Amino acid sequence: MNQINQLKKNLIHDLELCEKEAEIFLALIKEEKTSSEKFKNLFNDVPEELIKNCKKLEQKGMIIEINKNEFQALHPRFAIVNRYRRLCEEKNIQFKKNIKIDNIGIMLEKYQDKKD
Numbered sequence: 001m002n003q004i005n006q007l008k009k010n011l012i013h014d015l016e017l018c019e020k021e022a023e024i025f026l027a028l029i030k031e032e033k034t035s036s037e038k039f040k041n042l043f044n045d046v047p048e049e050l051i052k053n054c055k056k057l058e059q060k061g062m063i064i065e066i067n068k069n070e071f072q073a074l075h076p077r078f079a080i081v082n083r084y085r086r087l088c089e090e091k092n093i094q095f096k097k098n099i100k101i102d103n104i105g106i107m108l109e110k111y112q113d114k115k116d
Contacts, residue, residue, distance in 0.1 A: 003111055010104045015083045017060070020053050025062055028073035029112045035070045061086050076108035 004026060011022040024043070031039040034054060043050055047069075054071040057063045061082030063071045073079060080101055088095040 003107070003114075007104070007107055007111060010107070014100060014104060015080065016087060017057075017083075018053075021057055021060075024050070024053050025057055025073060025079070026111070028063060028071065029076055029108055033066070033070060033072050035067075076112055077102075077105035080105040080108065 007026060008019070008022045011017045011025060012019060017025065027039055027042050028034065031042075033039065034050070051069050054063060054065075054069075058065055058071065061074075062079040063073050066072050074082065084098060084101045085095050
């Protein structure tokens, strides 16, 4: 399984993102902003659908809206820990260090820095 598929699987399974949210988050990790041409070319979604999924990621603490309907991912480790913290709150479980979650953050950092 290649790196992007493994990351997507981890985001869906461990952080309970839907497939589209995981794809958007991974693209934002690489492309920095939803306004970049490369990002826009990756998603031929209806703009409203894309914005809706970005707003969900924003509520999950993984991205921020920097201008009206323009989004940017937080630092990978910060985004992952934010999401994990919110999941713990939703499930009423104690938030504590989780090696698996930390490893996802490290993998995302490496993915972000990797030159294609």
